[in-house]
Amino acid sequence: MSALDSIAIAVEVPRLAQEWGNALPILHEIRHGLERLAATGEPTLIDLRAIPFGPGDEARLLERLGRGEVEARIHALGETLIRETAIPAVWLVDFLNAEGERIALHLQIDRIPGLLMTQPEDLAEAPARLDRLLKELAGGGEAA
Amino acid sequence: MSDSMEFLLWTKGTLFNWALAIFALGMLARLVEIFWLGRAPNYAEARAGQWGPGLRTVFTRSFADPGTFKRSGFDVLVGWVWHLGFIIVLFLFIPHIELIKSVFGMAWPGLPNPVIDAISALTLAGLVAALVHRLTHPVKKHLSDFEDYLTWAVTFLVVLTGYVAYHRLINPYPLALGIHILSVEIFLVVLPFTKLTHMFTAFIARWYNGAIFGRKGVQS
Amino acid sequence: MATSKTLGESLREHGVSRRGFLKFCAATATMMALPPTMAPAIAAALEKARRPSVIWLSFQECTGCIESLTRSHSPTVENLILDVVSLDYQHTLQVASGELAEEARLQAMRENHGSYLVIVDGSLPGPGSNMGYSTVAGHSNLDILLETVEGAAAVIAVGTCAAFGGLPRAHPNPTGAVAVQDIITNKPVINVSGCPPIPTVISGVLAQFLTFGKLPELDAYGRPLAFFGQSIHDRCYRRPFYDKGLFAETFDDEGAKAGWCLYRLGCKGPSTYNACATMRWNAGTSWPVESGHPCLGCSEPDFWDAGSFYQALSVPTVDSTQTLGLAAAAGVVIGGAAAALAKHGKTKAVADREPVTVEQLEQKL
Numbered sequence: 001m002s003a004l005d006s007i008a009i010a011v012e013v014p015r016l017a018q019e020w021g022n023a024l025p026i027l028h029e030i031r032h033g034l035e036r037l038a039a040t041g042e043p044t045l046i047d048l049r050a051i052p053f054g055p056g057d058e059a060r061l062l063e064r065l066g067r068g069e070v071e072a073r074i075h076a077l078g079e080t081l082i083r084e085t086a087i088p089a090v091w092l093v094d095f096l097n098a099e100g101e102r103i104a105l106h107l108q109i110d111r112i113p114g115l116l117m118t119q120p121e122d123l124a125e126a127p128a129r130l131d132r133l134l135k136e137l138a139g140g141g142e143a144a
Numbered sequence: 145m146s147d148s149m150e151f152l153l154w155t156k157g158t159l160f161n162w163a164l165a166i167f168a169l170g171m172l173a174r175l176v177e178i179f180w181l182g183r184a185p186n187y188a189e190a191r192a193g194q195w196g197p198g199l200r201t202v203f204t205r206s207f208a209d210p211g212t213f214k215r216s217g218f219d220v221l222v223g224w225v226w227h228l229g230f231i232i233v234l235f236l237f238i239p240h241i242e243l244i245k246s247v248f249g250m251a252w253p254g255l256p257n258p259v260i261d262a263i264s265a266l267t268l269a270g271l272v273a274a275l276v277h278r279l280t281h282p283v284k285k286h287l288s289d290f291e292d293y294l295t296w297a298v299t300f301l302v303v304l305t306g307y308v309a310y311h312r313l314i315n316p317y318p319l320a321l322g323i324h325i326l327s328v329e330i331f332l333v334v335l336p337f338t339k340l341t342h343m344f345t346a347f348i349a350r351w352y353n354g355a356i357f358g359r360k361g362v363q364s
Numbered sequence: 365m366a367t368s369k370t371l372g373e374s375l376r377e378h379g380v381s382r383r384g385f386l387k388f389c390a391a392t393a394t395m396m397a398l399p400p401t402m403a404p405a406i407a408a409a410l411e412k413a414r415r416p417s418v419i420w421l422s423f424q425e426c427t428g429c430i431e432s433l434t435r436s437h438s439p440t441v442e443n444l445i446l447d448v449v450s451l452d453y454q455h456t457l458q459v460a461s462g463e464l465a466e467e468a469r470l471q472a473m474r475e476n477h478g479s480y481l482v483i484v485d486g487s488l489p490g491p492g493s494n495m496g497y498s499t500v501a502g503h504s505n506l507d508i509l510l511e512t513v514e515g516a517a518a519v520i521a522v523g524t525c526a527a528f529g530g531l532p533r534a535h536p537n538p539t540g541a542v543a544v545q546d547i548i549t550n551k552p553v554i555n556v557s558g559c560p561p562i563p564t565v566i567s568g569v570l571a572q573f574l575t576f577g578k579l580p581e582l583d584a585y586g587r588p589l590a591f592f593g594q595s596i597h598d599r600c601y602r603r604p605f606y607d608k609g610l611f612a613e614t615f616d617d618e619g620a621k622a623g624w625c626l627y628r629l630g631c632k633g634p635s636t637y638n639a640c641a642t643m644r645w646n647a648g649t650s651w652p653v654e655s656g657h658p659c660l661g662c663s664e665p666d667f668w669d670a671g672s673f674y675q676a677l678s679v680p681t682v683d684s685t686q687t688l689g690l691a692a693a694a695g696v697v698i699g700g701a702a703a704a705l706a707k708h709g710k711t712k713a714v715a716d717r718e719p720v721t722v723e724q725l726e727q728k729l
Contacts, residue, residue, distance in 0.1 A: 153666055153669065153670055156671070156679075156682075157681045158682070160684065164684050164687060165690070165691035167691075169691040169692070173699035176695065177699040177700075177702045177703040177706070180700060180703035180704075180707075238627070239677065239678035242628060242676035242678050243680070257607055257609050316583075321677070
């Protein structure tokens, strides 16, 4: 206990409910992206870290977009959380580092986020990898 | 352009001091001379007071009489528009109020920026109209000399550079703001030595006029 | 030491998978302030990029820039970038000391002549000033800089001190401090200003150099446009309040609580170019204006000498009271003298007046 404790401190609650008006344009951009995807198949990427959001803007935007049916996790260089929002074809891709801190946050408007797909190089290597496994199994079988 | 910050600090520092000094020196010299010379003594018996009519005239002469308005409506209207615009922008734009507060310790509420923006645009349009009229009206053109164009130019530049700085039309911004401050400093330096002194002397002249008429018992 | 390995190989050696690499590229795009659609191009370029050798020189600095970089959230993409560069000399971070440390620098210079990067933080006493103000291993900062930069591919001046002279150069500049760009004119100099710079901006510039192997597009101050292309004011979420004329006038009034514009509290956002409003600080948590404090303009030249941090941008940097008083006094004297002269002339004219008769006038006709 020190003399500091006798100082009365009034804690003021910040007014986070305030609208800063920077989330609405993103919703419009998403709408344009959806139209483009439907018409030409061209996906859209929105880097949410490049938007000058006010306090709480980002959280409110994500809350409004809601949750859809799909959720996925990628374990590579830390986790990447991918989830469909309540609006079909609008995906939230949350890049985390090994410590679980966010290093990038994207909105992707696509049928499926590119990162989820098997990468062509990996596909090319896949048969060889399976061959190795088969060989191992065959070798192991002989030994057993 | 890489020294734009240095330029801004120069206009906000050394140059501001010099401009303010020249303005204060010049303007006070003019005013002291005017007041000390005064008017010739009037030995006639006063028929009425001079203070009331004098002060009233300072105010009433701001409005043109019907005859003048009929003869040169354009001058009256455009003159009003840009003079009023200039005064509003000068005294009611928040950054200007901050400047006045820092130099003179006085402050008052300002107007929202979009209102100031619209008024500046109107002021610029008024000034351009005034110049075009001066250049196209034969009598006006004949009567105009270098000083008329000089005072127009320094006034126009102040508003124009302010408008440009507010809308960030020149990059980087320190350069835009520096140019605006520089143009104001040119305005301040030119002021005491040209007809721009009318922003002080017009009211003195009106007062004398009103006072003289008042003393004679004539309505001015 | 720098190796002949490409970045792609180096990352795979770190056990980074292809998805991991793509994620790395997406995060790098964000870090480089590039559109995320650039990620594939970044991937292609990074795959082939070579690990450069980096020599980091610290002069008249407070180590805040290095703190900013190394204390940023770890381990992250920034660290990966630092892992894939070969940081061969940084006298605060390296294990070696004394002769060995200096030898590491010289060796890196010899082995990578013409291709290594030099990062500088801190200003240095310029030519003609007392070199004793700042030395490393008995050599003046100036000599070390000239010697090290001679074989460099490019120089990155990190922090406002290295970029513009910063605090050491503030009036009255006792050490005769100058910026790197004042000395180095024959090599490309990239300025990454800020006191300190945003860590992701430092690594973003490094990543950009790594990725594309060439200098980024620079502004008039030699700063990468990707980060310094827009003013704080233009990207500020409080900008609408400026436009509406809603200002906080003290730090605890209703306006401050409602998050209004901080212009009247001295915000230098309009004249400051940096990425704080979007990149933010502390892993994207917040930035000065969001936490209710005006921007100090720390990434601009002369920011220490640009007047009070808490006075509006439009306020002059000098106190004019004395000048104004002197000028006014002089004006009164001159005006009085002019009036006296005019009065004297008038009196003299009256005194010298000679009466003229009608006859005299008629004679003249």
